[in-house]
Amino acid sequence: MSIPSQFQIEKQTHQSTYLINGELKEWKGQTAEVYSTISSTEEYKPTLLGSIPVLTETEALDALEAAASAYNRGQGLWPTMKVEERIACMEKFVEQMKTKRSEIVKLLMWEIGKSLPDSEKEFDRTVDYIYDTIEDYKQMDRDSAKFHKNSGVYAHIRRGPLGIVLCLGPYNYPLNETFALLIPAIIMGNTAIFKPAKHGVLLITPLLEAFQNSFPKGVVNVVFGRGRTLATPIMKTGRVDVLALIGHSKSANAIQANHPNKNRLRLVFGLEAKNPAIVLPDADLDLAIAECINGATSFNGQRCTALKIIYVHDSIVEEFNSKFSAAVDALKFGNPWDEGAKLTPLPEPGKTAYIQELIDDAHEKGAKTLNAKGGETTDNFIYPAVLYPVNKEMRVYHEEQFGPVIPVVSFSDIQKPLDDMAESNYGQQVSVFGRDTEKLAPLIDSLVNLVCRVNLNSSCQRGPDVYPFTGRKDSAVATLSVHDALRSFSIRTFVASKDTSYNKEILNELLDKKESNFISTDYLL
Numbered sequence: 380m381s382i383p384s385q386f387q388i389e390k391q392t393h394q395s396t397y398l399i400n401g402e403l404k405e406w407k408g409q410t411a412e413v414y415s416t417i418s419s420t421e422e423y424k425p426t427l428l429g430s431i432p433v434l435t436e437t438e439a440l441d442a443l444e445a446a447a448s449a450y451n452r453g454q455g456l457w458p459t460m461k462v463e464e465r466i467a468c469m470e471k472f473v474e475q476m477k478t479k480r481s482e483i484v485k486l487l488m489w490e491i492g493k494s495l496p497d498s499e500k501e502f503d504r505t506v507d508y509i510y511d512t513i514e515d516y517k518q519m520d521r522d523s524a525k526f527h528k529n530s531g532v533y534a535h536i537r538r539g540p541l542g543i544v545l546c547l548g549p550y551n552y553p554l555n556e557t558f559a560l561l562i563p564a565i566i567m568g569n570t571a572i573f574k575p576a577k578h579g580v581l582l583i584t585p586l587l588e589a590f591q592n593s594f595p596k597g598v599v600n601v602v603f604g605r606g607r608t609l610a611t612p613i614m615k616t617g618r619v620d621v622l623a624l625i626g627h628s629k630s631a632n633a634i635q636a637n638h639p640n641k642n643r644l645r646l647v648f649g650l651e652a653k654n655p656a657i658v659l660p661d662a663d664l665d666l667a668i669a670e671c672i673n674g675a676t677s678f679n680g681q682r683c684t685a686l687k688i689i690y691v692h693d694s695i696v697e698e699f700n701s702k703f704s705a706a707v708d709a710l711k712f713g714n715p716w717d718e719g720a721k722l723t724p725l726p727e728p729g730k731t732a733y734i735q736e737l738i739d740d741a742h743e744k745g746a747k748t749l750n751a752k753g754g755e756t757t758d759n760f761i762y763p764a765v766l767y768p769v770n771k772e773m774r775v776y777h778e779e780q781f782g783p784v785i786p787v788v789s790f791s792d793i794q795k796p797l798d799d800m801a802e803s804n805y806g807q808q809v810s811v812f813g814r815d816t817e818k819l820a821p822l823i824d825s826l827v828n829l830v831c832r833v834n835l836n837s838s839c840q841r842g843p844d845v846y847p848f849t850g851r852k853d854s855a856v857a858t859l860s861v862h863d864a865l866r867s868f869s870i871r872t873f874v875a876s877k878d879t880s881y882n883k884e885i886l887n888e889l890l891d892k893k894e895s896n897f898i899s900t901d902y903l904l
């Protein structure tokens with residue numbers, strides 16, 4: 380076992396503070412140890428990475444109070460600040476964040492087992508996301524730096540904040556997906572309480588000081604502990620205006636159910652999915668296999684956008700299965716820093732057992748594991764099994780496996796995958812592999828109404844982040860993209876005045892004196 384020196388854990392991170400109301404408060408209570416499922420020794424042993432505070436209802440409510448007083452019912456410094464000034468705070472934050480790259484990348488590898496290139500990509504993509512958000516917000520501000528006139532009424536329309544945002548992110552993209560919620564939420568003038576994911580929590584700690592010194596007190600509050608313990612009392616107060624969550628619909632529903640005034644609660648959710656690939660008889664098989672490998676196995680299938688079920692036409696299923704199985708078995712398993720490692724340790728200790736259950740259940744109901752390495756288990760990994768033929772009786776057909784197991788279903792009539800997709804609880808994306816436009820045209824016309832992104836001859840993915848990321852049914856609520864997220868975390872609000880000389884004089888004076896941060900036709904460069 381050789382771990383390159385720059386990636387060794389020389390010092391554990393025992394996080395003893397949390398951020399509330401601009402203060403890094405010292406925690407003296409209970410803590411929870413954070414382990415990596417990656418071993419640092421020859422003989423397998425999870426590695427202790429550090430610990431985090433296990434905060435209680437009291438601190439959760441303190442964080443809420445801090446966010447509420449920073450928002451101050453829309454009258455706080457932050458929600459009334461000039462857009463330009465909020466952007467300056469965000470720029471200050473991202474500049475400091477960039478200095479933490481190696482520390483965060485290292486923790487991404489240890490905490491969630493993400494490969495070095497993917498961990499670097501997650502960090503860099505997040506930094507880009509912040510800069511793109513700033514640019515988009517400037518454009519949005521420029522577009523609203525004007526007056527409309529209709530039916531004798533002038534209107535100066537902008538987007539304003541909604542209030543207090545509770546932000547909960549997932550373990551598979553603990554930095555990127557969480558920040559893709561948090562950053563647009565705060566830049567629009569909201570205040571936030573943010574609880575990092577269960578796995579991928581220490582990697583947030585190098586950023587606490589940057590949050591503290593970049594934003595006015597109470598704008599960003601970071602709490603550690605159990606999701607339900609902290610979120611439940613906060614939601615019960617009815618003071619949260621937006622619940623922003625990437626995770627499972629079960630937790631999303633349970634958390635939102637605590638809010639006493641549901642009509643006041645805006646939901647921004649990215650939820651579970653089971654994106655299918657559909658391989659048509661005339662597909663370029665090599666291309667389809669390469670894309671399906673990438674779609675089903677990158678980050679061990681732990682992506683909401685992963686291909687989680689593959690439909691292959693009867694006429695080519697044999698060839699597909701043999702080539703696909705060989706390609707799966709050619710993937711290298713290793714630790715995140717190992718050169719060329721495509722498969723890496725699973726961060727959840729119970730995951731291998733769960734995947735094994737899915738395999739056993741499918742075997743009992745008639746499927747076989749096609750690839751030789753499929754199901755090989757080590758202390759922190761189970762090699763992806765290609766299961767065939769999979770049918771509706773099997774758990775792996777219905778459940779979002781979110782891990783390394785790949786069900787393959789054959790079809791003779793295209794109506795079968797279409798019916799299955801229409802019946803399923805998911806509706807995020809699909810990948811279609813084929814060439815014949817006469818077949819593709821009607822298929823695309825149906826698929827776009829079943830999911831929200833049809834990927835032609837390529838695997839499913841969220842990026843580029845400027846494109847809409849959303850889903851139907853249990854797969855999402857609201858739309859995220861650099862631009863759409865700014866909309867999701869804000870509301871249109873405007874000043875209207877009848878076209879009279881009296882009002883015009885007032886408006887001109889407001890514009891000339893530049894005393895209002897809202898009424899302004901200044902062009903933000």
Ligand code: G3H
Pocket residue numbers: 551552556681682683684839840841842
């Ligand atoms: O887990 C879901 C992510 O949004 C997927 O993003 O397609 O870039 O891996 P990705």
